[in-house]
Amino acid sequence: MSTTPCIAFQGPSNLDGYNRKRRPSQQTANIPRTFVDAMEVREQVFVEEQGVPQDNEFDSDDTRACHWVVYAAENPMEPGQIEAAGSTIKDDIKLKPIGTIRLVPFPHAPHPEPGSSYTFDADEIESSEPPHFIIDRPTTYHDGREPYIKLGRLAVAKEYRGAGIAKLLAHTAMAWAQQNSIFFNASSKVIDSNTGKFPVWKGLMCVHAQEQVSKAWEKWGFKLDEEMGSWEEEGIKHLGMFKRFDVGNVKPMFG
Numbered sequence: 001m002s003t004t005p006c007i008a009f010q011g012p013s014n015l016d017g018y019n020r021k022r023r024p025s026q027q028t029a030n031i032p033r034t035f036v037d038a039m040e041v042r043e044q045v046f047v048e049e050q051g052v053p054q055d056n057e058f059d060s061d062d063t064r065a066c067h068w069v070v071y072a073a074e075n076p077m078e079p080g081q082i083e084a085a086g087s088t089i090k091d092d093i094k095l096k097p098i099g100t101i102r103l104v105p106f107p108h109a110p111h112p113e114p115g116s117s118y119t120f121d122a123d124e125i126e127s128s129e130p131p132h133f134i135i136d137r138p139t140t141y142h143d144g145r146e147p148y149i150k151l152g153r154l155a156v157a158k159e160y161r162g163a164g165i166a167k168l169l170a171h172t173a174m175a176w177a178q179q180n181s182i183f184f185n186a187s188s189k190v191i192d193s194n195t196g197k198f199p200v201w202k203g204l205m206c207v208h209a210q211e212q213v214s215k216a217w218e219k220w221g222f223k224l225d226e227e228m229g230s231w232e233e234e235g236i237k238h239l240g241m242f243k244r245f246d247v248g249n250v251k252p253m254f255g
């Protein structure tokens with residue numbers, strides 16, 4: 001089976017009608033294809049492999065987030081068959097979603113309390129509005145006030161791990177954020193109650209890292225925020241990490 005990865009982007013989109021009780025492949029046609037594919041990977045990894053309840057995988061941040069999906073272009077034929085088939089092989093190539101990541105703009109709910117344990121209530125998730133700006137508790141890398149963006153839901157299908165797919169996703173999302181830094185200011189519909197103005201992203205990015213993956217995030221430039229401490233989400237230990245980007249001299253890719 002031959003594979004070549006390619007990557008797709010899905011900006012914030014209307015996901016009204018996404019039914020969390022149905023599998024991604026059973027969603028209605030108005031849900032963007034790239035998002036459905038992201039959910040295919042997330043369900044495979046977080047729900048089936050890690051045991052997160054299916055109802056809790058989709059949340060209110062999905063609508064306002066940017067999503068990336070990596071696909072493997074798979075030809076179901078063996079190399080010998082490909083040669084024999086000649087020019088007809090293009091018709092047999094299928095794009096299979098194998099990895100995903102999302103980037104959530106500000107504002108965010110308060111930092112989790114150290115030592116706490118969260119299980120998400122699907123009904124609460126369904127009805128929840130995006131959070132408002134707050135003054136959060138200060139931590140090692142966050143003063144509690146600065147608007148930050150949050151990378152998360154990083155998942156790679158089991159059989160494709162160890163090939164740099166997560167690294168590709170993380171670096172693609174980080175580069176996009178740096179090159180489109182004003183996107184986040186423009187997409188926020190909420191005035192920062194700390195300043196009374198529309199918020200400005202100054203380059204701070206957060207991740208709530210599963211503990212066993214924190215070394216990978218460190219390789220990608222994130223630092224452990226000691227004062228955020230650790231907490232459990234759906235029974236999985238998480239740590240807070242931050243990375244600062246220089247967004248001063250970067251020209252936006254659009255506009």
Ligand SMILES: CC(C)(COP(=O)(O)OP(=O)(O)OC[C@H]1O[C@@H](n2cnc3c(N)ncnc32)[C@H](O)[C@@H]1OP(=O)(O)O)[C@@H](O)C(=O)NCCC(=O)NCCS
Nearest residue numbers: 154155156161162163164165166167209210212213215216
């Ligand atoms: C974590 C996960 C996304 C990594 O995907 P992957 O495609 O295998 O990762 P990559 O091949 O891109 O690895 C990138 C680097 O991270 C390192 N790495 C990957 N997973 C790691 C882990 N669990 N612990 C420590 N280092 C890890 C690799 O060694 C590699 O280092 P290198 O660049 O020096 O070679 C994947 O294992 C997964 O989906 N796990 C289950 C879901 C999960 O835990 N998500 C993370 C939530 S924070």
